[in-house]
Amino acid sequence: MTNAIETTGIHKSFGDHTVLRGIDIAVASGTIYSLLGPNGAGKTTMVNILSTLAVADSGTARVAGYDVVGQADAVRAAIGVTGQFAAVDGRLTGAENLRLMADLHHYGRKDGRRRTAQLLEQFDLEAAAKKPASTYSGGMRRRLDIAMTLVGEPRVIFLDEPTTGLDPRSRRAMWQVIRDLVADGVTIFLTTQYLEEADQLADRIAVLDTGVIVAEGTPDELKRLVPGGHISLQFGEHDQLVAAAKTFGEVARDDDAMTLQLPSDGGVRSLRAVLDGLDRESITVEGLSIHTPDLDDVFLALTGRPRAEKENQK
Numbered sequence: 001m002t003n004a005i006e007t008t009g010i011h012k013s014f015g016d017h018t019v020l021r022g023i024d025i026a027v028a029s030g031t032i033y034s035l036l037g038p039n040g041a042g043k044t045t046m047v048n049i050l051s052t053l054a055v056a057d058s059g060t061a062r063v064a065g066y067d068v069v070g071q072a073d074a075v076r077a078a079i080g081v082t083g084q085f086a087a088v089d090g091r092l093t094g095a096e097n098l099r100l101m102a103d104l105h106h107y108g109r110k111d112g113r114r115r116t117a118q119l120l121e122q123f124d125l126e127a128a129a130k131k132p133a134s135t136y137s138g139g140m141r142r143r144l145d146i147a148m149t150l151v152g153e154p155r156v157i158f159l160d161e162p163t164t165g166l167d168p169r170s171r172r173a174m175w176q177v178i179r180d181l182v183a184d185g186v187t188i189f190l191t192t193q194y195l196e197e198a199d200q201l202a203d204r205i206a207v208l209d210t211g212v213i214v215a216e217g218t219p220d221e222l223k224r225l226v227p228g229g230h231i232s233l234q235f236g237e238h239d240q241l242v243a244a245a246k247t248f249g250e251v252a253r254d255d256d257a258m259t260l261q262l263p264s265d266g267g268v269r270s271l272r273a274v275l276d277g278l279d280r281e282s283i284t285v286e287g288l289s290i291h292t293p294d295l296d297d298v299f300l301a302l303t304g305r306p307r308a309e310k311e312n313q314k
């Protein structure tokens with residue numbers, strides 16, 4: 001598989017403030033790659049470098065096969081960028097915003113109208129098409145913004161925090177939009193502060209913290225880096241708890257709650273071992289639950305801090 005995005009050793013400073021300290025990433029074509037990090041981590045800076053809006057101090061980056069510095073025009077022709085702050089013009093209607101983009105992409109009058117109509121339908125904006133964008137809700141504005149990015153049919157799309165500030169329902173709708181785009185074969189580079197979002201959407205995730213990537217992998221790989229997975233057994237009878245503790249060891253036993261927690265990677269094999277043990281000793285449990293570590297645990301384990309952006313999340 002070819003890579004839609006490839007970088008080596010990207011550094012970027014503003015004055016004496018170093019923002020990126022050697023970023024190496026590779027994004028396979030047709031996948032979603034998520035750059036995850038708190039406020040000020042350097043996400044937008046990275047998007048700006050990859051989309052030719054800023055130049056790195058050192059290192060190389062290729063997007064859609066072209067060098068972002070030496071072949072910036074070819075990169076720009078291949079990509080779409082939806083910035084962190086919407087590029088929508090509030091004085092124009094949704095349809096007018098889209099037609100403006102079609103003009104910028106040198107669509108003829110007829111093709112421009114056709115593409116505009118197509119996108120209004122795809123993004124569920126037909127009813128609002130003739131209203132000024134200033135009257136749109138946050139979610140509608142975001143959808144229009146992404147629709148504008150798609151006018152030129154880009155093969156690689158950068159989405160910088162596409163769901164920040166959206167309510168849960170609009171966020172889910174946006175996730176579906178993103179999934180549909182990838183199903184059409186485009187590559188998506190998505191920044192987010194939301195661990196759950198990266199977990200839901202991304203094929204691979206890079207965790208950015210103070211200018212370096214502190215972890216990279218599939219969501220499952222990242223979760224496996226982190227201890228904390230366990231199987232929790234709930235007992236109805238105290239003697240059953242005692243028997244289980246004898247069988248599995250005295251780890252995390254709570255006599256008041258009548259639970260026993262057994263370390264586990266959350267995988268099927270460790271679950272089977274527990275069930276076999278219960279069977280063999282004829283121990284009765286009332287309930288069993290599996291806790292696999294989530295990306296919150298990952299961030300804490302990798303950076304030694306709980307994710308700071310939590311207070312911003314609604």
Ligand SMILES: Nc1ncnc2c1ncn2[C@@H]1O[C@H](COP(=O)(O)OP(=O)(O)OP(=O)(O)O)[C@@H](O)[C@H]1O
Pocket residue numbers: 014019037038039040041042043044045046084193
């Ligand atoms: N043009 C600039 N001049 C000076 N400093 C900048 C500039 N652009 C970004 N920075 C600084 O670089 C750091 C990283 O900023 P960046 O916008 O890349 O973070 P981010 O991860 O996108 O954060 P957020 O989640 O808040 O959008 C910040 O400390 C910011 O103040």
Ligand SMILES: [Mg+2]
Pocket residue numbers: 043044045084160
């Ligand atoms: Mg940003």
